[in-house]
Amino acid sequence: MTTDTNFKITEASSSRIDNVDLNKPGFGLEFADHMLEMEYRDEKWQQPEIKPYGSIEVTPALNVLHYAQSVFEGTKAYHVDENTINLFRVEKNYERMVRSCERMCIPKVDREVFLEGIKELIKLDHKWVPQNNRNSLYIRPFACAFDPIISARVAEKYRFYIITSPVGSYYDRPVKLTTTQQYVRAVKGGVGAAKTAGNYASSFYPAQQAKKQGFDQVLWLDAEEHKYVEEVGTMNIFFVIDGVLVTPDLRGTILPGVTRDSVIQLAKHWDMPVEERRISIDEVMQAGKDGRLDEVFGAGTAAVVAPVEEVHHDGQSVTFDIDGRGPVGEKFYDAITDIQYGQAEDPFGWITPVDVS
Ligand SMILES: Cc1ncc(COP(=O)(O)O)c(C=O)c1O
Incomplete structure (x- = not known):
């Protein structure tokens, strides 16, 4: 061609x-x-x-x-x-x-x-x-x-x-997320890993239902067991549990986010423990109840690093008393945006400068 x-x-x-x-x-x-x-x-x-x-x-x-x-x-x-x-x-x-x-x-x-x-x-x-x-x-x-x-x-x-x-910023305040047992975003063998129109169209109705209940977005669970966390409609999701950064691994149903990858690379660069693995919503809620869930944030180009104020699942909520980003999310936000705006070194070769003089 x-x-x-x-x-x-x-x-x-x-x-x-x-x-x-x-x-x-x-x-x-x-x-x-x-x-x-x-x-x-x-x-x-x-x-x-x-x-x-x-x-x-x-x-x-x-x-x-x-x-x-x-x-x-x-x-x-x-x-x-x-x-x-x-x-x-x-x-x-x-x-x-x-x-x-x-x-x-x-x-x-x-x-x-x-x-x-x-x-x-x-x-x-x-x-x-x-x-x-x-x-x-x-x-x-x-x-x-x-x-x-x-x-x-x-x-x-x-x-x-x-x-x-x-x-400007996609979210102007911390977001509230809820799971749904009724709807799914992507199935194994489907198109969840592709950035294609239908993924968004099919998520609007469940997102609208979530909004009616006072939430900003759906926290999607896997389609087979409705048990494992996948992502949010516009961003990937990160949990900080006992100081360990945990994010769902890529299995074909999640969009492989550029920001997600950048967060993981930065964490490794800082020697911060990071795990890409299956994480059940029960584990998240239990960690929340036990006071071991330090922070939750979303990561995406539009949202950059967006703090999560509430995770709601099956009638229960874990909430975070926050105004802006938590310390871990803030560290990633600062590091990523400083590189993007040319205010910090770029050890990863992420930047392509365009000369507009
Ligand atoms: C469904 C979904 N997940 C995750 C992301 C985050 O991906 P990225 O960091 O490449 O913007 C986006 C945004 O593009 C998205 O639409």
């Missing part, structure tokens, strides 16, 4: 940036001036195009709208100084997208298009990267089926896009 990585670039005639408050951007509400678009037809990806951000016209029969053959990624760009914007572990996002594409029968997007496309967009729209309050520019690459026909089969046409959006 040959892919032409020579981007065709059409710059926006004017910028919309003055309409946006980059100090309070919200999340995913506004989009920067440019986007990347690439078509797949005649069995190959065509020339990638960077052009002004705008609507796309589609037919109501477009198969992705009906059958959800689509994958996406999420990463961020961080303002360092007026000449430099940092990207964080984008190679890992690319690799995950390739795996998601494979699972969803979407032709693989070329590595150069993905990585250089992000860099080109950042160069063009670097003024959209917020400078304050640990805000950032969220980067959303996605690929989806684009056949204009209603037929439940693998498509022949696809589109790949990269759009970007200035964002």
